[in-house]
Amino acid sequence: MTIPLIDLQAQYQSLRPAIDDRIAAVLSEAAFIGSDAVAAFGEAFASYAGHAHAVTCGNGTDALELLMDAWEIGPGDEVIVPAMSWISTSEIVATRGARPVFVDVDPLTHCLDPDRAAAAVTDKTRAIIAVHLYGHPAPLGALRTLADQRGLYLIEDCAQAHGARYRGRHIGTIGDAATYSFFPSKSLGAYGDGGLVGTDSAELADRVRALANHGMPGRRHYHRYHGRNSRLDGLQAAVLLEKLPHLDAWISAKNRLAGLYRDHLAKADLRLPMVQEDAYHGYHLFVVRSERRDELADYLGGAGIATTVHYPTPLPLHACYAGYGHRPEEFPEAVALSRTALSLPMYAELTDEQLAYVTDHVNRFFGV
Numbered sequence: 473m474t475i476p477l478i479d480l481q482a483q484y485q486s487l488r489p490a491i492d493d494r495i496a497a498v499l500s501e502a503a504f505i506g507s508d509a510v511a512a513f514g515e516a517f518a519s520y521a522g523h524a525h526a527v528t529c530g531n532g533t534d535a536l537e538l539l540m541d542a543w544e545i546g547p548g549d550e551v552i553v554p555a556m557s558w559i560s561t562s563e564i565v566a567t568r569g570a571r572p573v574f575v576d577v578d579p580l581t582h583c584l585d586p587d588r589a590a591a592a593v594t595d596k597t598r599a600i601i602a603v604h605l606y607g608h609p610a611p612l613g614a615l616r617t618l619a620d621q622r623g624l625y626l627i628e629d630c631a632q633a634h635g636a637r638y639r640g641r642h643i644g645t646i647g648d649a650a651t652y653s654f655f656p657s658k659s660l661g662a663y664g665d666g667g668l669v670g671t672d673s674a675e676l677a678d679r680v681r682a683l684a685n686h687g688m689p690g691r692r693h694y695h696r697y698h699g700r701n702s703r704l705d706g707l708q709a710a711v712l713l714e715k716l717p718h719l720d721a722w723i724s725a726k727n728r729l730a731g732l733y734r735d736h737l738a739k740a741d742l743r744l745p746m747v748q749e750d751a752y753h754g755y756h757l758f759v760v761r762s763e764r765r766d767e768l769a770d771y772l773g774g775a776g777i778a779t780t781v782h783y784p785t786p787l788p789l790h791a792c793y794a795g796y797g798h799r800p801e802e803f804p805e806a807v808a809l810s811r812t813a814l815s816l817p818m819y820a821e822l823t824d825e826q827l828a829y830v831t832d833h834v835n836r837f838f839g840v
């Protein structure tokens with residue numbers, strides 16, 4: 473048996489006629505840019521996730537970058553980011569000329585540790601970026617309080633957490649703004665790139681919308697700001713519109729599979745992902761931890777089971793940040809995570825039989 477980490481083909485097959493019809497409609501109408509589907513998807517996603525406003529854009533990195541620009545975060549400013557995430561989270565701060573201030577993650581949730589974040593705030597800090605890593609909500613209550621007390625923007629990077637909830641609320645609705653990626657492998661994935669900024673602030677939404685469209689607030693050929701071109705295209709919007717109504721069922725299927733993983737792997741010498749009491753996990757990834765991670769990955773690979781590491785290097789230790797002179801000892805939890813984390817196959821269409829094949833092999837590896 474061969475089991476991929478995520479099976480995009482299986483999902484496509486389950487929706488094929490409807491997706492094909494949507495794509496055919498875009499082609500026949502030549503509605504490639506700025507089409508009704510783009511506006512409809514923005515509205516549908518805002519209503520799904522609980523945002524008063526949604527601005528679609530080219531990808532999740534752009535979504536973050538547009539917020540930096542909208543709030544004019546740049547040279548002299550600091551932004552608190554978790555030490556473990558995909559590079560976009562800190563890249564967009566550094567490329568704006570501001571300084572990403574890396575903060576270690578909580579050993580259990582793997583998200584930004586709020587106490588360490590509080591200790592990292594200075595008079596230059598403008599914002600905190602909370603990442604819901606792997607799909608588990610970051611500690612939004614504590615981070616919201618911190619942001620309010622210190623007058624900071626709280627950004628929720630929801631790229632990995634569509635459909636996740638914190639204290640019953642959709643993630644993304646506690647920060648001042650939320651960013652999403654619709655990269656194909658995400659829980660809500662397009663057939664190319666896509667992104668979105670969600671917020672309750674009409675003013676912020678207008679500014680982000682203008683910045684994403686060459687600084688044009690409304691009237692064509694009138695450019696109030698230096699902006700850029702960052703668009704969700706008509707084909708991606710059509711695909712996302714078709715997929716959105718299935719998202720909750722997919723997240724719920726992934727939660728069921730996570731339960732099966734937990735049952736089957738109860739005796740294996742592994743740390744299973746924890747879920748906090750007030751959290752509903754989005755399970756973009758199912759990440760286990762083992763001191764024998766590399767051996768386990770090789771063993772599973774030999775049995776046709778795909779795994780990968782999210783992520784092998786904590787953000788501050790990447791070569792692009794060498795100038796800051798960070799040392800691994802500053803980020804013990806992120807370093808431990810980078811050495812022990814292993815993502816197992818996780819997608820809504822994973823069958824119980826496939827999952828049992830994975831867990832049998834994991835148990836065999838540990839001799840249980």
Ligand SMILES: Cc1ncc(COP(=O)(O)O)c(C=O)c1O
Nearest residue numbers: 531532533558560631653654655
């Ligand atoms: C946490 C996080 N932030 C931002 C992004 C950037 O999204 P995109 O690839 O759409 O630019 C990703 C995507 O991989 C991500 O995982």
